[in-house]
Amino acid sequence: MLELPVQDQDTSPRPKRPEWLKVRLPMGENYRQVRNIVDEFKLHTICQSGNCPNMGECWGAGTATFMILGNVCTRSCSFCAVKTGRPNEYDTDEPRRVAEAIWLMRVKHAVITSVNRDELKDRGAEIWYQTVRAVKERSPETTIETLIPDVKSSWDALERMISAGQEVVSHNIETVPSLYRKVRPQAKYERSLEQIKRTSAYGKRTKTGLMVGLGESPEEVYQVIDDLVAHNCDILTIGQYLQPTKMHIEVAEFIHPDLFAHYKEIGLQRGLKYVESGPLVRSSYHAEKHVF
Numbered sequence: 477m478l479e480l481p482v483q484d485q486d487t488s489p490r491p492k493r494p495e496w497l498k499v500r501l502p503m504g505e506n507y508r509q510v511r512n513i514v515d516e517f518k519l520h521t522i523c524q525s526g527n528c529p530n531m532g533e534c535w536g537a538g539t540a541t542f543m544i545l546g547n548v549c550t551r552s553c554s555f556c557a558v559k560t561g562r563p564n565e566y567d568t569d570e571p572r573r574v575a576e577a578i579w580l581m582r583v584k585h586a587v588i589t590s591v592n593r594d595e596l597k598d599r600g601a602e603i604w605y606q607t608v609r610a611v612k613e614r615s616p617e618t619t620i621e622t623l624i625p626d627v628k629s630s631w632d633a634l635e636r637m638i639s640a641g642q643e644v645v646s647h648n649i650e651t652v653p654s655l656y657r658k659v660r661p662q663a664k665y666e667r668s669l670e671q672i673k674r675t676s677a678y679g680k681r682t683k684t685g686l687m688v689g690l691g692e693s694p695e696e697v698y699q700v701i702d703d704l705v706a707h708n709c710d711i712l713t714i715g716q717y718l719q720p721t722k723m724h725i726e727v728a729e730f731i732h733p734d735l736f737a738h739y740k741e742i743g744l745q746r747g748l749k750y751v752e753s754g755p756l757v758r759s760s761y762h763a764e765k766h767v768f
């Protein structure tokens with residue numbers, strides 16, 4: 477097992493990663509097949525754009541998380557490797573291609589995400605709706621999780637995004653409220669909680685993801701857990717933040733696996749239905765287990 481490759485301008489040494497953050501390098505037939513499908517259908521994945529440490533494992537298992545609405549985001553969260561800028565892609569053929577790719581991959585459970593398109597009046601809701609419908613028509617047996625962006629209180633857009641037949645709707649809370657200004661400056665903690673609550677009110681299974689190791693205290697994590705339960709969130713994933721490049725916010729701490737196990741226990745004790753917590757956990761990691 478080898479350390480993850482890094483890209484940076486600055487040569488100063490990074491903090492050494494502990495043993496528990498060793499990842500499997502991408503290889504094998506499944507991995508090649510996924511790669512070919514992604515390239516052939518000209519699709520984006522958060523696996524690639526987000527520098528996800530689990531790409532080797534997931535693609536090796538024949539699954540990937542497709543990213544729709546282009547690969548340029550209107551936001552600049554300091555932890556995220558996705559390109560920031562003025563998006564120009566609005567591809568009405570993308571839903572068909574995503575559906576074809578998922579059908580070819582024969583996955584039991586598909587996860588779809590997108591960049592933030594704050595410049596679009598409907599926040600990209602129509603492409604979201606058409607994509608989920610196309611996947612459901614092409615692969616009726618495949619369950620779908622949609623990891624949707626912050627719709628900035630455009631609740632009509634939210635309704636359109638989540639009424640296409642998906643089984644799980646996730647929206648990441650990402651970090652604790654005291655770190656929002658540094659980590660997620662264009663988002664609001666309360667607004668994301670409200671979005672989760674409204675999604676639940678539509679009868680959807682709700683899910684969110686939290687990164688740790690950015691300088692939060694365990695008490696702040698407990699408070700986030702209580703806030704999520706109070707806003708009818710069903711599923712929580714908790715994973716270690718990893719710095720994609722030197723341009724991104726630094727890792728404040730490598731959280732020990734014992735503390736991850738403790739957070740899982742607290743989450744279940746305090747009312748969450750399912751908690752996936754571990755150093756390499758990401759929101760779509762083992763997502764097929766979150767359909768229940």
Ligand code: SF4
Pocket residue numbers: 549550551552553556557558590591592625
């Ligand atoms: S909104 Fe999402 S894709 Fe955009 S920068 Fe933030 S985390 Fe990355």
